[in-house]
Amino acid sequence: MSTKVTRKFDVVIFGATGFTGGLTAEYLARWGGENLRWALAGRNLDKLAAVRQRLVKINPACSALELLQADVADAAAILRVAESAKVVITTVGPYLNFGEPLVAACAAAGTDYVDLTGEPEFVDSMWLKYHAQAVKSGARIVNCCGFDSIPHDLGVLFTVQQLPENVPLKIEGYVRAGGKFSGGTFHSAITAMSRMREGSKIAKQRRELDQLPIGRKIASTREKIHYDSYFKSWAVPMPTIDPQIVRRSAAANDRYGPDFRYGHFMLLKHLPQVGGLLAAVSGMFVGAQFSLTRNRLLAMISPGEGPDEARRAKSWFKVRFIGEGGGQRVVTEVAGGDPGYGETSKMLAESALCLAFDSLPKHGGVLTPAQAMGDKLLARLQAKDISFSVISE
Numbered sequence: 001m002s003t004k005v006t007r008k009f010d011v012v013i014f015g016a017t018g019f020t021g022g023l024t025a026e027y028l029a030r031w032g033g034e035n036l037r038w039a040l041a042g043r044n045l046d047k048l049a050a051v052r053q054r055l056v057k058i059n060p061a062c063s064a065l066e067l068l069q070a071d072v073a074d075a076a077a078i079l080r081v082a083e084s085a086k087v088v089i090t091t092v093g094p095y096l097n098f099g100e101p102l103v104a105a106c107a108a109a110g111t112d113y114v115d116l117t118g119e120p121e122f123v124d125s126m127w128l129k130y131h132a133q134a135v136k137s138g139a140r141i142v143n144c145c146g147f148d149s150i151p152h153d154l155g156v157l158f159t160v161q162q163l164p165e166n167v168p169l170k171i172e173g174y175v176r177a178g179g180k181f182s183g184g185t186f187h188s189a190i191t192a193m194s195r196m197r198e199g200s201k202i203a204k205q206r207r208e209l210d211q212l213p214i215g216r217k218i219a220s221t222r223e224k225i226h227y228d229s230y231f232k233s234w235a236v237p238m239p240t241i242d243p244q245i246v247r248r249s250a251a252a253n254d255r256y257g258p259d260f261r262y263g264h265f266m267l268l269k270h271l272p273q274v275g276g277l278l279a280a281v282s283g284m285f286v287g288a289q290f291s292l293t294r295n296r297l298l299a300m301i302s303p304g305e306g307p308d309e310a311r312r313a314k315s316w317f318k319v320r321f322i323g324e325g326g327g328q329r330v331v332t333e334v335a336g337g338d339p340g341y342g343e344t345s346k347m348l349a350e351s352a353l354c355l356a357f358d359s360l361p362k363h364g365g366v367l368t369p370a371q372a373m374g375d376k377l378l379a380r381l382q383a384k385d386i387s388f389s390v391i392s393e
Helices: 019-031 045-058 060-064 075-084 100-109 120-137 150-160 183-193 196-209 242-251 271-288 291-298 309-313 342-357 374-383
Strands: 009-014 038-042 066-069 085-090 112-115 140-142 169-178 217-220 226-228 233-237 259-268 316-325 328-336 365-367 387-392
Touching (some): 009 019, 009 342, 019 045, 019 183, 045 066, 085 100, 112 342, 120 365, 150 242, 150 374, 183 196, 183 291, 233 271, 271 291, 374 387
Parallel strands (some): 009 038, 009 085, 085 112, 112 140, 140 365, 217 259
Antiparallel strands (some): 169 316, 226 233, 233 259
8 A cells, every 4th residue: 555645646536527526626627736636536437528628628737637437336446546545535425325435445545535424424434434444544534524514613613712721612603604505415414314213323322432531521502492682583503413523623622621512503584484494394304204205305406416606606604603711702703605515615625635735633533624624724715715703802
């Protein structure tokens, strides 16, 4: 097995023939730099060649991009790709269905890995199966490198850094967004909803093994639906993977204090919107339990579809964090453009570039974005117009 410094590619992308994967490839074509050694991987070389031809219009140097044929069902081919790269990006989901072979190959080869998953069962399962091997090989397996969960994970890290050290901290994140979330995210959510029992079992197994640091407490704020006078909006707890990722980052970093609590909310202006959201989520949850209705839900949008450039240009997100600790209070904000596609592909690509080129902690394992990349990734995103700012103190 070759060491990372002698590997042929800095970055290999799986999934470039899909919508978000294609945007990630376009981002690297524009911003990866002339010295980036990268390639596209997938099972259909003709489709990969079509993507390459599109990239040539952005950057003529992409005519030299290598195309690597590898199917996720072919373990030997996947391992060969992993052994050739410093970092592997994958946008191929739902990850519960297609993600494990790449994680297994990267953990074995000592190759860094980034994905877009928001599926708690997948993340927990990969930790249970491959964390110890990745620690040994030095592979950094970093899940949730898109809108799930980088704005929230790094936003909390940024907020913690504005507060006193060695005191109990309470932080709550409030999300507003205007834009369409990706078909891949929708498919992953429906898949996760259909496997709540299995996911709970896997989560319990991880909790039993992944112990919290001795002498520190990490927990949720346990807030429920409420009207928030600061935002003049209704705050609804978001049942996403983001709070889990934030709490795992907190457990890995003493800077989050001896007693850390985090709450995660979506903001809605009017109470009828809250009722409509709850009804829609409940309907999807019930529908996901039965194969007939689940298939109909999945047929509503393809994972490979997405809005046009004009629609993406109008999309936006803002996440505000209210942090308290040591008698101080701070309000911070993370803001950017289209959350489901444009900024997600940017976050994913910059995560891969960060792992490939930046000076980072050497530890391997199944890690969170803040744990693996922290301030280095935050600086990269700030340089690419995703803002991290202090609103008030």
